[in-house]
Every structure is written in structure tokens, then in C-alpha cells.
């Protein structure tokens with residue numbers, strides 16, 4: 001059986017969703033899912049509009065119903081949905097009444113296992129209750145902390161014969177894995193809808209689900225490698241957005257330009273005392289960023305000799321709240337340096353201060369091991385314990401922006417596209 005590609009429209013704007021659905025269909029998407037955010041933003045009108053725009057397509061309403069199953073199925077069915085999604089973790093009585101309503105109004109019911117405490121057990125129960133499809137789904141927030149649906153799908157497909165859908169950050173590679181693991185319906189949201197070329201993105205998924213054996217599955221890299229790879233692709237602005245505006249250093253600007261990504265070695269030092277700043281180079285390892293707080297912005301604690309030493313140790317860059325000198329030299333050496341000031345004069349190596357204590361630099365708390373990213377806009381600090389999540393969220397911000405850029409290029413303005421007036425706080 002040819003696998004079905006279901007494009008999930010998780011946007012807030014209906015007109016953009018219609019356009020994206022058209023582009024996805026042109027690339028080979030089969031079914032159209034009206035995502036929960038779109039339903040919450042536009043109500044049943046979203047379903048009616050999609051029904052009119054795509055009369056020959058299967059339309060799914062991701063109601064994520066958790067109670068009053070019959071009523072919500074009836075609403076979606078009357079608005080034009082062919083399949084209605086209920087939460088798999090809803091009570092059996094909700095699922096059963098949703099099913100009665102689905103039979104009455106001639107629609108199919110998909111149960112979504114998102115956040116189910118024991119998805120394998122629940123899949124078996126949902127099959128026995130009589131749902132038409134079970135969706136093995138890892139939600140967007142769970143994806144951001146590293147969960148993915150493929151391993152759960154493998155387990156479930158051995159235990160049930162109900163038709164399985166799968167969702168959760170799927171791309172061409174994981175879509176192929178999903179088909180190999182027994183999925184009949186492959187649900188893709190962000191990797192199609194937020195692409196700057198929706199049709200091409202859908203085409204890639206089409207190719208991979210149609211010939212899953214031909215897709216190479218890459219070996220997993222370490223979490224640190226994955227974080228660094230993502231930070232390479234995104235900007236400090238994307239990262240700051242992913243942190244809801246937090247994380248940006250104040251008063252720290254690029255001196256020697258170049259993208260910088262690394263984990264922090266911290267230095268607390270006193271006016272012009274450059275002993276600890278230079279000793280930190282010996283402690284640092286390849287891929288570290290040395291982050292220095294120096295008490296004075298008028299006496300340099302860093303210069304050309306320290307920069308050459310850092311290059312020998314393959315350090316990723318330096319951030320200094322304080323001052324740097326030997327600017328002609330450090331510019332030629334090319335190690336990325338971000339700082340608050342430049343001066344010609346240096347202090348002396350007295351040895352006060354501390355290496356690898358928690359410091360404040362550019363107004364941000366920095367601990368050893370935090371990720372430090374610098375680019376033309378400045379420097380952001382990402383706490384080590386949230387780095388994977390922030391990286392993944394920054395990638396989503398980046399994807400969304402690329403798509404919006406593309407829409408602006410076609411004409412229109414940012415406020416028109418995002419309907420800013422509609423979303424102003426009342």
C-alpha cells in the first residue's frame with residue numbers, strides 16, 4: 001500500500017494555511033490536517049474553508065478532544081472534516097462516545113497517543129475500542145527535549161493491526177524510517193509548512209516514503225555535536241527568540257568578526273590583572289570559549305600574545321567585558337573576539353581572580369559549560385542544561401522566519417502576513 005502523507009497545518013493564519021496546503025499538494029502531500037493552533041485561532045471556519053478549497057482531499061481536524069467526544073466530532077464533521085482526532089489518553093467513555101458520533105456523521109476517528117503515559121498499552125486498548133487509526137505522536141515540546149516517535153512506533157506496530165499514523169518532527173529520513181517501521185500515514189508539520197520551499201520539501205518526503213529503502217539513515221552524533229551543528233545553522237537572534245528575549249549580553253560587540261560557538265571557560269579578574277585571563281588558555285580545550293569579566297574597561301587584560309596562544313589551543317573564541325589591545329594584530333590573527341572596549345595600555349599579571357567560577361559578563365550569568373554563541377548581532381549565553389532544547393527551538397524559529405521571508409519577497413509586509421493588528425493585546 002502506498003503510504004499517505006498528511007501535511008499538518010499548525011499556523012494561526014487561515015489564508016497562509018490554504019496557500020501552504022496548495023504548495024504541499026503540488027509536492028505530493030495527500031491529506032490535509034487542520035492543526036490544533038489553527039482550529040483554536042479560526043474555529044470551525046478553518047475546516048469549512050479547507051473543505052471548500054480542497055473538495056477532493058481528505059481533511060483531518062486535529063481537535064485533540066479530551067472530553068465531550070460526541071459534540072466535538074459532530075462539530076468537526078458538520079464543518080466538513082473526514083477524520084477527527086481525539087486524544088488517545090482521553091477516558092474510554094470519551095473515545096467511545098466520539099466513535100458513536102463519528103459513525104452517526106460518517107467520519108473516521110484517529111486517536112492520538114501524544115503524552116500517553118504508556119503508549120504501547122494504550123494503542124492496544126484503542127484498537128479494541130474500535131478507532132480507525134492510532135497516531136504514534138511525539139508532540140512539538142517533547143521533540144525539543146530529544147524525544148522521537150520511531151522507537152515507540154516500532155514497538156506498537158508489533159502489537160496492533162489497526163492502521164498506524166506517526167507524527168513528531170518527521171523529515172525525509174525519519175519519514176522513511178517510519179514507513180519501514182509500519183506506518184501507513186506519515187504526518188509532517190514544520191518540515192514542510194515552515195520550509196521556504198514547501199513544494200520541494202513535500203516532494204522530498206514523497207520520495208522518501210515511496211522508496212524508504214533507498215534513504216540512508218545517518219548514525220546518531222553526540223548531543224554536543226548536534227547542539228553545535230544546530231547553532232552553526234541559526235543566528236544569535238534566532239536563539240534569543242527561542243529564549244523569549246533572554247540570554248543576550250549587553251554592551252559586548254564583535255571586535256574580530258566571525259561566528260563563534262563553544263562551551264564556556266569562565267574568568268573573574270580585576271582591573272588590568274591579566275594573569276587569570278591568560279592562565280585560562282592553558283585550561284581551555286578545543287571548542288571552548290573563554291568568557292572574561294575584568295573590572296576595568298580602561299586597562300586591557302587581553303592582546304595579541306594571548307590570541308596567538310588561544311589559536312594554538314584551537315579555542316573557539318573569546319568574550320571580554322573589559323578591554324582588548326593590539327587590535328591590528330588580533331584582527332590579522334582572526335580568532336573571533338567580542339568585547340566592550342579597546343585601549344592601548346595593559347596592566348600586570350598579579351594573579352588575583354578565579355577560573356571557572358560562575359561570573360556575570362555583559363549582564364548575563366555564565367557558568368562553565370554554558371554554550372556561548374557570537375555573530376554579527378552580538379553574543380548570547382545558553383545555559384548548558386537547556387542547550388539541546390534551546391537549539392531545537394532556535395531551529396524552529398529559523399525555519400519559521402525563512403518561510404515568512406519568502407512570503408514577504410512575494411509581496412506584502414510583515415504586519416499584513418502575521419495579521420499583527422488582530423493579535424494586538426486587548
Ligand SMILES: O=C(CO)[C@H](O)[C@H](O)COP(=O)(O)O
Nearest residue numbers: 008167168169170188189190
Ligand atoms: O499535532 C501536532 C503538534 O501537537 C503537529 O501537527 C504534529 O506534531 C506534526 O508537526 P511536526 O512535524 O512539526 O511535529
